[in-house]
Amino acid sequence: MKQNDExxxxxxxxxxxxxxxxxxxxxxxxxxxxxxxxxxxxxxxISNDLHSEFELYFLPSKNRVSRNCHTSTILTPxxxxxxxxxxxxxxxxxxxxxLLAWRxxxxxxHQNMARHHKFNNLxxxxxxEMSEMVHELRKGVQKVAExxxxxxxxxxxxxxxxxxxxxxxxDSPEWRLMNDYNLLYCFRRDSNKIQNYLKILKCRIVPEHGx
Numbered sequence: 001m002k003q004n005d006e007x008x009x010x011x012x013x014x015x016x017x018x019x020x021x022x023x024x025x026x027x028x029x030x031x032x033x034x035x036x037x038x039x040x041x042x043x044x045x046i047s048n049d050l051h052s053e054f055e056l057y058f059l060p061s062k063n064r065v066s067r068n069c070h071t072s073t074i075l076t077p078x079x080x081x082x083x084x085x086x087x088x089x090x091x092x093x094x095x096x097x098x099l100l101a102w103r104x105x106x107x108x109x110h111q112n113m114a115r116h117h118k119f120n121n122l123x124x125x126x127x128x129e130m131s132e133m134v135h136e137l138r139k140g141v142q143k144v145a146e147x148x149x150x151x152x153x154x155x156x157x158x159x160x161x162x163x164x165x166x167x168x169x170x171d172s173p174e175w176r177l178m179n180d181y182n183l184l185y186c187f188r189r190d191s192n193k194i195q196n197y198l199k200i201l202k203c204r205i206v207p208e209h210g211x
Contacts, residue, residue, distance in 0.1 A: 050123065071098060071101045088204065095201075096145070099138040103135065109184065114127075
């Protein structure tokens with residue numbers, strides 16, 4: 001299930017390119033940022049919807065909510081000012097790390113949702129959509145990074161940075177011990193971070209476009 005941007009074009013469409021190769025539809029850096037920001041907002045919205053449904057059905061008590069998320073090993077800037085201070089490469093890397101770290105946990109979450117009799121098919125479909133959106137958004141952010149590298153805005157070494165850390169978080173046994181509510185709580189928190197970091201990154205690089 002691939003998500004569409006405002007104009008109805010799949011974000012992962014093979015016709016979307018970061019430069020002007022033959023057969024590609026050229027997109028500016030601002031356009032690419034708009035696509036991933038729109039996609040991240042949709043993803044965070046779904047996580048909010050599912051979180052509300054969990055609270056409705058299970059009414060988790062405060063002592064059931066764990067503040068320890070499996071992505072806590074990934075250092076993230078706390079607050080807008082700190083996110084504005086760190087290097088562009090570092091902020092881009094943080095976004096990609098978070099997205100990669102949720103690859104396996106969200107698929108596991110969807111499988112659990114499908115087994116919950118209290119939830120209807122719509123909720124199960126939302127969990128599947130959320131899992132697929134993480135994959136699609138990561139590909140979209142990679143396109144943004146490639147465009148920034150091509151324009152000389154960030155260094156070409158970005159792709160080799162930090163992938164092991166994110167993979168370890170994704171494969172960590174810690175998230176496997178979390179109940180579904182806590183897993184969803186952590187994803188809602190991280191998806192909000194991703195959305196905010198993308199907005200900050202866009203405004204630092206193309207401030208003349210909607211900032």
